[in-house]
Amino acid sequence: MQWAKGLGLGLGAAALLALGIILGHFAIPKNTPSISATQDLDLEILETVMGQLDASRIRENLRELSREPHLASSPRDEALVQLLLQRWADTTSGLDSAEAFEYEVLLSFPSQEQPNSVDVVASAGGVLYSCLRSEENLTGEQGGPDVVPPYAAYAPPGTPQGLLVYANQGSEEDFKELQTQGIKLEGTIALTRYGGVGRGAKAVNAAKHGVAGVLVYTDPGDINDGLSLPNETFPNSWHLPPSGVERGSYYEYFGDPLTPYLPANPSSFRLDLANVSGFPPIPSQPIGFQDAKVLLCQVKVSVYNRLQLRNSSNVLGIIRGAVEPDRYVLYGNHRDSWVHGAVDPSSGTAVLLELSRILGTLLKKGTWRPRRSIVFASWGAEEFGLIGSTEFTEEFFSKLQERTVAYLNVDISVFANATLRVQGTPPVQSVVFSAAKEIPSPGPGDLSIYDNWIRYFNRSSPVYGLVPRLGSLGAGSDYAPFIHFLGISSMDIAYTYDQSKTSARIYPTYHTAFDTFDYVDKFVDPGFSSHQAVARTAGSVLLRLSDSFFLPLNVSDYSDTLRSFLQAAQQELGALLEQHSISLGPLVAAVEKFEAAAAALGQYISTLQQGSPDPLQVRMLNDQLMLLERTFLNPRAFPEERYYSHVLWAPRTGSTATFPGLANACSKARDTSPGSEAWAEVQRQLSIVVVALEGAAATLRPVADL
Template sequence: MDQARSTISKIFNGEPHSYTRFNLTRNMEGDNSQVEMKLSSDMDEETGGNGAGEHLNHNSNRKPYVAQKLGRTPQNLCFMAVATLLIFIIGYLIGYLVHRKKDLAPTCADSMVRYDNRAAIETGAAPLMNWDKVKKLLAEQVSADKFDSVFREFSSDNHRAGSLSDEVLGEKVVKRFREYGMKTWTDEHFVKVQDGPASGSNSFSYKGKQESPTGFLSYSANGTITGAVLYAFYGEEKNLRLLKSRNINMTGRVMLVKTGRISFAEKVANAAKMGASAVLIYPDPSKASIGGSTQLYGHVHLGSGDPYTPGFPSFNHTQFPPINSSGLPKILAQTITLDMAISILRQLGGGNAPEEWESPNKLGDDSDNITLGVDNVLSEKKIVNVFGVIKGFVDADRYVVIGAQRDAWGPGFAASTVGTSVLVELARSISDMVKNGGFKPRRSIVFASWSAGEYGSVGATEWLEGYLSSLSMKAFSYINLDGVVTGQKYLKVAASPLLHGLVESTLKEVNSPNKAGSLFSEFAKDNMESNVLEPMKLDNAAYPFLAFSGIPSASFRFTSENSDYLYFGTTLDTREKLNAATGNKVPQLAEAATRVAGHMVLRLVHDHLLRMDVEKYNKIIRNRVAQINNKVHSVLRLQPQLLSKVLTMQWLMSAYGSYSRASSKLAADIQNSNMDDIKMCRTLNDRIMMVERNFLSPYVSPRDTPFRHILLGSGPHTLQGLYGHLEALRMDHPEADAKLFRNQFALATWTIQGCANSLAGDVWSLDNEI
């Protein structure tokens, strides 16, 4: 080869050149470009040795360099032809010898994967697998027969948050995730929780009889008080307003209320607003099968997470201001048994309870005094959240989170065991679909096992607080598995309106465990809104994801009652009790719950566009605006001096119009876009993901008002709060403040407008006509 190079150099009468230079110039008279290749040794000759000059002149009449050196004589041309032929023959011989050597050498073709046999590489946004095939793969994985062994593995008689049993269960979950080939990690928090007295129990004394219930309500105020008992039905705001309309003084009273309809925390908060000094909560007598001596456990923090680090994560060795959540009650709260409550009710005097309450109870008078002492203990506990992830193949940094509570007050079979079992089985099923079934999720799936759920979704909320800035851009949905099986008569779903369409399509695809046909045909009966959908309550574990973090969330349950499961918050939540409530169909219902959650999750990571309907919020906003508009006119008729010439509904109506147009524009953009374009799909999905988050009011503090969602949150900043404030103005309530209302009205209006602006996309597409 060296001789060949030498020959070639001699032919061209010069030294071998190390590189060539390309000169690209544009033909100013047209769109074509001229490309002139010159050898680098031309440089000095063209430029006179200084690198600039004549090579820019394309009209030069000089002959090319080779022609000048060799000339176009017949002798030289013949010599060049012979040299070319010689080079070709040498090259052919070299190539033949190399190829022959390869043929004689041993091959490893059997151990290599040929390109043709490799898995297809996704180059567009279209799915690699048909959705019907995905459903079939999931159907082959999930079986009721597999659940009994899983139930046994994750059952425990006592696994309260922070206990050794809770930690052992977490280790079992991690082990399972690793067996499935998932990447796992844990998240530790050091949280403050309140348990019952270190020795003995809280107590109360009524008409000479001392009682000591062993149940307790975490985060109650401590101390001892004496006050007159007042029966207040369920402790709802409307119940207390009815008592007030009867001119019943509630200041300093000890309110006696029963479980149901609203959370313990809301009952206590409502009583505190009316000036009560304490609240006693007992089991609803209509659920008498719970037993007269059954103790109740729960919490009364009107919020979620560690109430001593509101808005901040409870990581170890972190120092945040020593503040308390605004949701911590300042009055005493305690649970009592049904037998204890009946004894008190029988001895009450005073007037009769309202007929609407359908109760023969007396309300109580000033002489029905009770003394209550609460001495709960606040302690710090380490809790551990456990995670596993199946990574996506296109947008791996976008993920759906599916989670279940792991702890419980006692056995917690319905509260945590079933949900944890469904979580683990779903992780196994989808992992196997990816490894052996050829399924390739576009986006990632994060499986989460939370601790301290019984204290108010503490584990989940602390995780949200710790990683909120990251989650707000990447987590696009949350599916909650807590309490998914408590009966079989009804199916109830609480979800963000963005997910209603996904829920409906899922119920139509999943078969019922009770009878032939789909879940939709059995439970929805062609009207999902009235028969299946329900509002998401404050004590739902999905609520902080939705109202605090702005992540579209869903929670569902098979149930025998429209109210909560009878044995939640007790030590009677066992497999036997759940069998009785479900007709011994727990495995079959767990299978159905796995299919529901699985179909929702797989749809969210399979389709090129997220299954979320941004136009669903149009109706909700329109209805709230109409309600506020009617109430404003009512206030103007009765209290014209408060709002006259200061407030106009045009602002809020225009903001609603902007959102309506922006959501319709996004729907049109989706219809007119190329769905094979990954970048385009990602841009559209990002616009969809921002909707829920932009309904979080940026004008309130997440520490003081954690549930900032103006449509689904809680507080005076919400549209529902504005409606309530208008009612207070109409009634000339002393706490009503017209100036404060106008400020909140303006901020809520601009929050809706800001959401519309974000949904519209580019800045030149915005509509700010307010």
């Protein structure tokens, strides 16, 4: 450290003391191997890490993490906060520092005194049948006092009673269809099945037709490939038992419902409950298929959910970067579960802990320190609506937006053993490919994870030919605030099933009391080799992002996506737009500008990499790469879509993968007359995306060009 040396010479003892304090705050920490400003990814270190990631340790992590239910803000959730802090403060395998950050957030729980209930009642008033109030205690783990009974979080209390109407998935179309059939919906109880639309949306749609209450069950056809008998289901197979009930948050948005856009600190302004939007408008309750099939006639749903302000913590641990400590690679998962949550989310946390242990050990030994800072995060209250991660992004908005290289999420690490599955924005594709090509696929054969992956998910890229297909990021886990609200390149990594062999919406015991350690150990990933594969993949991506001299974010891979969005827009919307004299010409030109700028930058990078570039030059280039994703943010584009500001990945109503603002505006304008406000909005959305693409291209061009 050149400057520290220079300092020592000219300073007296008192000054040195002051200096020591200041350096303690700002300088490169201890346990730092020799540092060069051109420090690059060390392939030996990478290989060491890959070799040390230990399946049996992950298994032990999972056993501990899922030993007890750990619903957000419960005592066991708090105990896990302490476990994480302890692991990350370990003197031989811990990080540089770790801290818990607590928020006061609005959660929703069933009443302990008045359990929610669903009963079939006679017209005279007698109860003919009662649904189970908890899942059957099949393995001894479903009966404990900390198993939260099935409920719809944030559904309002109420005791509606009415005729039962089967409403399929509870979509807008489903209710319209019932109306068309002449079925009176006013005052009924709608029985719906999970899937199709979001949980809360079923109640929103139902309420528009005067429905008084909503039941939501898990259909064996959707989750168990049709199997439903006790001997076909857990604990005899991985399938959901008849009494299993999927819990979940029925809140429409994410983040703490009382403090949108503000961190839920004690002093923060909180909305009056009357002004909160996004809660289901009518009582709702989830049930198992065992009960769903016997419901008939008059049903009474009693929901006694109550809202409570609770403290919920994020735990953050950091490994300070040796060369660029102000560049953060974030790696996170939530900690809270609905019940034991062995798969969701502990399978991810088990991997996270093993990865942080290996890196922490290298760190404490003094054999390695990353070029950039690595931040590990354990988010609180994700199940209630990505609350911990959202509050974190609200609190540190500027700092994170200015400095974060990428966000890597590993929530459920293993759904099943067939293949890697990655969701992410285009700039992360190449680094995931690089990692996946170097790691052997678990199971028999000698394919790499990449070669195995491409067999299950693939697409034909005009640039690369056949490659694995990355999914796009919705709002299914904690990556949502990072990509949509902050514009940070993000990804979610997991192992999953062969979609040709099962049509399950998700692993069958999702959000039920049957998602336990034994379930994972026996049915999901015996031997934990898929967990290890995910640990290696995520670990390799993490190291590549934190240690590479040149940031491995290939921004020109956005060209592929933009081109395909454009073609879809031309095919699906072109004729309609032409009828209204709206030209896609400016959009075509903007995509071309982006492509040209990205290609030129790519050439510049190759040239630079062949030389021995100056660290400052590489930093300038890396800033262009890191900040590209930010250029697609426009907080004024869709103000009604809370948090969603990314012009390319905002929610889209249609099924065509294209520019969401444009597609949504077109679908609203389609049936209006020319010159309507809706058609003006189409033109505004078109301009918004054109300007975003041109602005993005401008950031990729040579930095001193006008």
